[in-house]
Amino acid sequence: MSGMNIIDRRLNPKGKSLGNRQRFLKRARAQIMRAVRSASGGRSITDVEQGDKISIPSDGLREPVFRGASAGGIRDVVVPGNKEFVEGDRIPRPPSGGGGAGSEGSPDGEGEDDFRFVISRDEFIDLFMEDLELPDLVKKKIKHSESFSTVRAGYSVSGNPSNLNLVRTMRNSLSRRIALRRPKTEDIEALEAELKELEASGKDPARLAELLAELEQHVLRSKRIPYIDPLDVRYNRFDVVPKPVTQAVMFCLMDVSGSMTEHMKDLAKRFFMLLYLFLTRRYRHVDIVFIRHTHVAQEVDEETFFYSTDTGGTVVSTALQEMKRVVTERYPANEWNIYAAQASDGDNTTYDNARAAGLLEQVILPLCQYFAYIEVGGEHKDWTGRETELWRTYKTVAKPGGVLAMRKVRTRSDIFPVFRDLFAPDRSHA
Amino acid sequence: MQQATPRTPLFTEADWDYDKIRRAYDAIENIAFGELGLEIYPNQIEVITAEQMLDAYSSVGMPLMYKHWSFGKHFARDEQLYRKGLRGLAYEIVINSSPCISYIMEENSMTMQTLVIAHAAFGHNHFFKNNNLFQQWTDAKGILDYLEFAKSYIARCEERHGAQNVEIVLDAAHALMNHGVHRYPRKRTLDLREEQRREAERAAYRERIYNDLWRTVPKAAGGGATPQQSGLGERKKLLNLPEENVLYFLEKNAPKLQSWQREILRIVRRISQYFYPQKQTKVMNEGCATFVHYHIMNRLFEQGLLTEGAMLEFLHSHTSVIFQPDFDDPRFSGTNPYALGFAMMEDIKRVCVDPTDEDRAWFPEIAGNGDPFGTLREAWATYRDESFILQFLSPHLMRKMRLFKLRNDASEPYLLVTAIHNERGYRDVRKALARQHDIAYIEPDIQIVDVDLAGDRKLVVQHRITRGVLLDEAEARAVQRHLANLWGYEVRLIEVDAATDAVRKEHPDVGPSVELS
Numbered sequence: 001m002s003g004m005n006i007i008d009r010r011l012n013p014k015g016k017s018l019g020n021r022q023r024f025l026k027r028a029r030a031q032i033m034r035a036v037r038s039a040s041g042g043r044s045i046t047d048v049e050q051g052d053k054i055s056i057p058s059d060g061l062r063e064p065v066f067r068g069a070s071a072g073g074i075r076d077v078v079v080p081g082n083k084e085f086v087e088g089d090r091i092p093r094p095p096s097g098g099g100g101a102g103s104e105g106s107p108d109g110e111g112e113d114d115f116r117f118v119i120s121r122d123e124f125i126d127l128f129m130e131d132l133e134l135p136d137l138v139k140k141k142i143k144h145s146e147s148f149s150t151v152r153a154g155y156s157v158s159g160n161p162s163n164l165n166l167v168r169t170m171r172n173s174l175s176r177r178i179a180l181r182r183p184k185t186e187d188i189e190a191l192e193a194e195l196k197e198l199e200a201s202g203k204d205p206a207r208l209a210e211l212l213a214e215l216e217q218h219v220l221r222s223k224r225i226p227y228i229d230p231l232d233v234r235y236n237r238f239d240v241v242p243k244p245v246t247q248a249v250m251f252c253l254m255d256v257s258g259s260m261t262e263h264m265k266d267l268a269k270r271f272f273m274l275l276y277l278f279l280t281r282r283y284r285h286v287d288i289v290f291i292r293h294t295h296v297a298q299e300v301d302e303e304t305f306f307y308s309t310d311t312g313g314t315v316v317s318t319a320l321q322e323m324k325r326v327v328t329e330r331y332p333a334n335e336w337n338i339y340a341a342q343a344s345d346g347d348n349t350t351y352d353n354a355r356a357a358g359l360l361e362q363v364i365l366p367l368c369q370y371f372a373y374i375e376v377g378g379e380h381k382d383w384t385g386r387e388t389e390l391w392r393t394y395k396t397v398a399k400p401g402g403v404l405a406m407r408k409v410r411t412r413s414d415i416f417p418v419f420r421d422l423f424a425p426d427r428s429h430a
Numbered sequence: 431m432q433q434a435t436p437r438t439p440l441f442t443e444a445d446w447d448y449d450k451i452r453r454a455y456d457a458i459e460n461i462a463f464g465e466l467g468l469e470i471y472p473n474q475i476e477v478i479t480a481e482q483m484l485d486a487y488s489s490v491g492m493p494l495m496y497k498h499w500s501f502g503k504h505f506a507r508d509e510q511l512y513r514k515g516l517r518g519l520a521y522e523i524v525i526n527s528s529p530c531i532s533y534i535m536e537e538n539s540m541t542m543q544t545l546v547i548a549h550a551a552f553g554h555n556h557f558f559k560n561n562n563l564f565q566q567w568t569d570a571k572g573i574l575d576y577l578e579f580a581k582s583y584i585a586r587c588e589e590r591h592g593a594q595n596v597e598i599v600l601d602a603a604h605a606l607m608n609h610g611v612h613r614y615p616r617k618r619t620l621d622l623r624e625e626q627r628r629e630a631e632r633a634a635y636r637e638r639i640y641n642d643l644w645r646t647v648p649k650a651a652g653g654g655a656t657p658q659q660s661g662l663g664e665r666k667k668l669l670n671l672p673e674e675n676v677l678y679f680l681e682k683n684a685p686k687l688q689s690w691q692r693e694i695l696r697i698v699r700r701i702s703q704y705f706y707p708q709k710q711t712k713v714m715n716e717g718c719a720t721f722v723h724y725h726i727m728n729r730l731f732e733q734g735l736l737t738e739g740a741m742l743e744f745l746h747s748h749t750s751v752i753f754q755p756d757f758d759d760p761r762f763s764g765t766n767p768y769a770l771g772f773a774m775m776e777d778i779k780r781v782c783v784d785p786t787d788e789d790r791a792w793f794p795e796i797a798g799n800g801d802p803f804g805t806l807r808e809a810w811a812t813y814r815d816e817s818f819i820l821q822f823l824s825p826h827l828m829r830k831m832r833l834f835k836l837r838n839d840a841s842e843p844y845l846l847v848t849a850i851h852n853e854r855g856y857r858d859v860r861k862a863l864a865r866q867h868d869i870a871y872i873e874p875d876i877q878i879v880d881v882d883l884a885g886d887r888k889l890v891v892q893h894r895i896t897r898g899v900l901l902d903e904a905e906a907r908a909v910q911r912h913l914a915n916l917w918g919y920e921v922r923l924i925e926v927d928a929a930t931d932a933v934r935k936e937h938p939d940v941g942p943s944v945e946l947s
Contacts, residue, residue, distance in 0.1 A: 004455050004473045004551075005529065006448060009482065010536055016485045017505045023597070024502030063500055064605050064908035066874045066893070066901055073898030075838040078863040080765065081756025082834040082850055090844040091836070118510060 025123065028061055032119070150238040159235025172232035182225040183218040191215050247285040248369075249331045250275060251323050251340040254305065257294045257314045259347050264376040268343030269306055270415045271374050275341050278423065283337065289326055293319035295349070299326060314347045316390060317356040324363050333367045340364070341372045346388025353393040360404070361397045370403050372422055377410040437734045444539040451475070454544045458552060461729045466722060466803050468556040471530040471570060475551060478533050483523070484509055486533060490705070491523050493531065494577040496584035496697075498600050524550035526558040526708070528570040541740040545747065548726040553719030560811045561714070563707035572623045573704060579626045580697045587690050591947075598944055599691050602912035603677060603698035609876050610677030610699035611706045625700065629693060636689065665883060672877040672892070676913070677702070679878050685887065686918035686946060695916070710869050713815040717771015720752060721806070724772070754831070765866075770831075774819070775806055777827045788825055815867035823860045825851070835862045840898075874901060875928065887919040888939065894928040900935055901925060910940040918942060 025032065085091070155168055195211050198204060252272045254265070279286045290305035291297055294312030297319040323340065331338060348356065365371055373394055387395075391406065398404045407418045440457055441450045455475075462468045478486070488505030489495035525531045532550040534543055558564050569576075588596045603610075666672070673679040680687070681695040708715065727744050730736045736744070754769035755761040778796070781789045782805050785797035796805050809818060834850040835858060849855035849862070865871050880890040891913065893901055906923060914921040923937040 004452070004459075004475065006451060006475045006477070009476045009478045009533075012478075012482065016482070017488050017502060019497040020488065020499065020502035020505060022502070023497060023499035023593070024506065027499040027597075028503075061503060062905075062908060063601075064905045064912070065608055066876050066909050067905055068874055068899040069902045072840045072900060073895075074840070075897060075899070076835060076848070076862050076865075077838065078765075078833055078835050078859055078866060079757035079762075080754055080831045080833050081758065081762075082832040083756075083758075085834060085847045085850060087847055087850055087852075087855060089847040091847065092844055093838075118506070118513075 024061075025119070031061070149241055151241050153237050153239040155234045156237040157234065159237065163236045163238075165234045165236050168234035169228070169232050172234065173228045176229060176232060177225065177227070180225050181221075182227075183222050185222075188215070188218050188222065191218065247287070247335070248279050248283040248337040248339060249287040249289060250279055251289045251291060251326075251338070252305065253291050253293070253319045253323065253340060253342040253344075255294070255314055255316070255319075255344040255347065256292045256305075256308075256310050257347070258309075258311050259314070259345050260376075264343075264345055265306060267376040267409050267412065267415060268374065270412065271343060271372075271409065271419065272341060274415065274419045275339070275372070278419075279339065287331070287336075289323075289331075291319050291322050291326070293322070297322040313349055314344075315352045316344070316348045317352050317359050320356060320359045320364050324359070324367075327367055338368045339370050339372075340368050341374065343374045343376055344390055345377070346375045346390045348389045348393065350389065353389060356390075357393050357397050360394070365397070365403055368403050370405070373404065373406040374418070375406070375408045377408060439737045439740070440544070440730070440735045441540045441740070442737055444541070446538070446540040446543050450540055451543055451547070454540075455547055455551075457730060457733075457735050458544070458548050458726050461726050462548075462552045462556075462722070465729065466725065467807060468552055468722070469559060470552060470555040471528040471559050473551045473555065474529040474531045475547065476531060476533050477536055479536055480512075483533065483535055484512060486523050491525065492577055493525065494574065494581050496581045496600075497588075498604070499597065500604060522546040522550045524554045525573075526554075526564060526568055526570055526704075527573050528559075530555040530558060530570075539743065541736075541743045542747065544730070544736075544740075545723055545727060545744055549719045549723035552726070553722035554715060556722065557711070557715050557718045557810055560807070561707070561711060561814075562811060563710060563814055567707045568704050572625075575623055576625060576700065579629075580701070583629075583697065584694065587694065591690065595947055596694070598915060598946060599694050600698070602916045603695050605909045605912040606676050606680075606916075607698055607702045608873055610675060610695075610702040612675050612678070612703070613870065629696075633689070666880065669881060671881070672879045674875070674877045675699070676876060676878060676891075680913075680916050683881075684917050687916065688946075691916075691946065707814075710814045710816070712767040713771040713774075713867060714810065714813060714818050715771075716768045717775050718806075718810050720748075720768050720772040721775040724748060724776075756832075765863075770819075773827055773831065774822055777824055778802065778806060778809065778822055780826075781824065786826070792824060793822075816864045816869075816871075819867060820860060820864040823863065825856045828856060828859055833859050833863065835859050871896065887917075889913070889917045889919065889921045891921060891923050893923065893925040895925055895934055896928050903937070906937060907940065910937065911943050914940050914942040915944055915946065918946070 155165060191211060191214060195208070195215060198208050198211065250272075254260075254268055256265075276286065276288060288302075290300050290302055292300055292305050292310070293314075293316070294310050295315040295318065296312065299322060300308075319342070327333065327338065360371075373390075375388065375391055391408075394404065394406055398406060405422050407422060409415060409418050440454050455473075462470075484505060486493065487508050488501045490501075495501065522535075523533045530551065532546065532555075534546050534550075538546065558570060564570070584596060584600075669679075669683060677695050677699040681692045681699065684692075687695075727736065727741070727748075731741045752766070752769045752772050754766045755763075779802035781793050781797050782799050782802040785793070790797040799805060809822065813821065828851040832851055835848050835855070837846040837848045839846070849858035851859060875894040875896060877892050877894065878889065879892045882888045882890075891910075893906075901923075910921050910923050920939045920941045922939045924933055925935040925937075926933050
């Protein structure tokens with residue numbers, strides 16, 4: 001037989017290079033973050049969430065070595081495939097500085113201008129949401145319905161027959177039988193056999209009487225001492241433990257009146273999605289409520305919310321009123337973490353301002369963990385100078401360190417910075 | 431050659447199992463020992479998955495490696511290319527160790543497994559065991575133990591000193607890895623197991639003689655034996671300058687390094703040294719393995735041990751391995767070591783068995799000696815790429831490959847054909863091709879030439895320009911920074927012409943970017 005060993009390594013633990021990958025991601029962190037953010041600015045959030053190919057510049061990831069410059073000097077190179085040249089021929093230099101025939105490239109043959117690779121969804125989201133903090137995370141309430149779980153908790157002497165613990169029961173029974181010296185069935189049978197034999201032979205009547213007495217004693221004893229006594233029986237015990245469910249509800253409020261352009265809605269959508277992504281990372285369960293409004297407000301499904309158009313005036317307080325109704329009906333504030341994001345172009349009917357402010361301050365804000373107001377602007381419209389109706393109204397309500405935060409967003413690329421800004425751990429400026 | 435006797439094939443289906451592999455191995459072994467006269471380390475063949483193959487790829491092909499982000503980067507890139515289908519995986523990876531470990535992938539068909547065993551477990555294995563560069567520079571028995579030691583040592587350092595601090599040292603060491611080899615072996619320890627023991631001993635000794643009182647002794651003002659007045663000559667003598675093994679110099683002389691940091695430099699240096707022969711024998715090593723598998727597969731087929739289908743499958747992958755595109759082909763990316771090595775060895779076989787008059791004139795020692803395998807074994811044992819090409823590249827093969835030499839002079843607007851495959855050009859072409867495979871010629875010649883010990887401790891590094899090519903500036907700056915990080919003070923880089931010693935370029939001095947701790 002040959003001196004050869006063959007070993008199957010296929011079942012060896014996988015991911016040997018995981019440590020290397022973590023080190024790599026950490027190393028490339030700054031670049032990856034930049035790439036992730038620019039990706040989030042340019043594309044739809046649903047794509048971004050999938051985890052993605054990202055391309056990062058390789059500064060900082062370079063592994064430099066001393067190597068010759070790619071240009072300059074005199075290089076002799078031997079190459080195969082001569083077809084027509086003879087000594088002394090001149091070949092015009094190929095355009096890309098010495099490339100083609102004379103190209104030697106870098107020693108390891110890799111160009112490293114940009115480095116592309118794939119990161120997983122989790123890695124992506126982690127980086128994406130890195131060092132963002134949810135405001136006021138403390139309110140974690142236990143929801144009562146359907147949130148109990150049972151855990152094993154030792155044994156009990158009473159219980160449901162289906163929970164009978166056979167092993168424990170039989171163990172108790174055996175030890176009791178041994179302790180009380182209950183005669184074994186085999187012993188009785190042996191005695192009976194001997195008795196029968198003795199009776200048949202008819203010898204030794206004294207021994208016969210002795211055996212009879214003993215047998216009677218045994219039978220009596222085994223009747224008195226039961227095989228399984230109710231005392232022996234044990235049941236598995238279960239405790240019901242309330243399971244803490246951290247849950248959040250996110251209200252998306254949006255003005256859908258005619259003045260909101262598709263562009264504005266798109267901005268709002270992106271913001272809502274970011275918020276949703278963010279909340280799902282922190283809470284096990286996140287509900288979303290979509291409320292759209294013109295001069296009336298209604299709760300709608302996502303499709304309608306984003307894509308159907310409606311006409312009418314703009315009365316913001318109706319949306320707040322609707323939100324209040326939904327909260328009262330379905331999301332009691334002591335059980336749910338309530339977040340709200342409102343997107344609007346800032347229009348409001350003048351007479352409604354006071355009412356909206358009052359409703360917000362008195363009712364909505366006390367319910368909410370956080371209320372973000374995003375004012376979306378037209379792509380081209382320059383509105384930096386003038387403050388809108390709603391902006392001025394909300395400004396009177398906003399307090400430093402309060403739950404109401406306001407930001408203006410104009411282009412896609414603003415979304416993520418604004419989002420970050422809102423949820424960055426230090427919100428003292430909010 | 432013995433007459434082929436029709437026998438039952440080793441296998442008829444594509445699926446492999448252990449039994450078939452063992453049978454194929456035995457058949458291969460018969461040919462390898464009986465006909466080729468190979469001499470090998472014991473073989474260990476390990477079956478792995480594609481993912482494990484990627485793993486192995488990313489850590490320079492070694493089964494054990496310390497952790498570093500650059501391996502993660504390579505993994506990410508290789509995985510990307512592989513998933514996209516841009517790059518196939520190698521069919522095997524083979525490690526110069528004893529026992530010689532060959533990884534074969536589970537996806538391979540039985541034909542491929544046979545090919546891989548012939549190629550790696552016999553071809554490469556024989557080369558590892560017999561080539562004198564490998565014998566001189568590597569310790570096949572100790573390498574796995576040493577890597578195990580390196581891995582755990584670096585992991586311990588990460589725990590004790592922080593991953594960040596270890597990373598800085600490793601980054602810098604990797605940047606200088608190519609300059610961590612003693613090219614001309616003086617006193618070397620081959621035994622890597624011994625290395626580990628010595629490190630443990632050094633550490634124990636340091637602990638034993640440690641006495642906190644020394645810290646309190648006032649430092650001698652000025653110091654008696656400072657080389658203050660000593661001239662350049664004396665200084666160089668004191669530090670053994672010039673020194674081309676930069677990592678070695680830093681390990682021994684960098685003033686600020688702690689002992690664990692020196693040990694890390696040592697580890698990187700050892701690994702670099704281990705790979706040094708492989709870099710110099712790409713053509714020979716691959717040529718040897720390809721020649722061996724080609725011979726063995728053909729013999730198996732002649733003996734009726736391979737089906738025609740298997741043979742066709744083999745030829746398909748064999749020809750794609752030894753494919754050499756012409757210089758004007760868009761696929762051209764330099765000479766293919768498999769193609770050149772295989773062609774040269776087949777050519778040597780031809781010269782030994784069936785020489786022409788030209789061959790007799792060029793290779794009087796081997797032409798017609800009738801012992802092709804003995805001649806090749808001798809060559810495999812003795813040469814490296816450069817000397818092998820210089821010695822054995824025949825006019826016949828130059829004509830066949832239509833090799834010609836181009837001069838690319840940056841100061842001229844055209845490329846000049848300086849020699850072609852004709853009587854006048856053979857020697858010129860051969861010499862140039864040999865140089866192209868000389869690692870001392872490809873890699874820049876970097877030396878540490880001076881240290882200003884009395885002044886600001888600036889380290890002076892010199893690049894000796896061989897063919898008018900300066901260093902890539904951005905890369906050089908980055909490496910200079912790494913060097914400065916290890917040295918702890920500023921580093922000056924000067925480029926001088928190797929022929930005239932004239933200074934061609936002075937790079938700005940670079941100081942350390944981080945304080946090692």
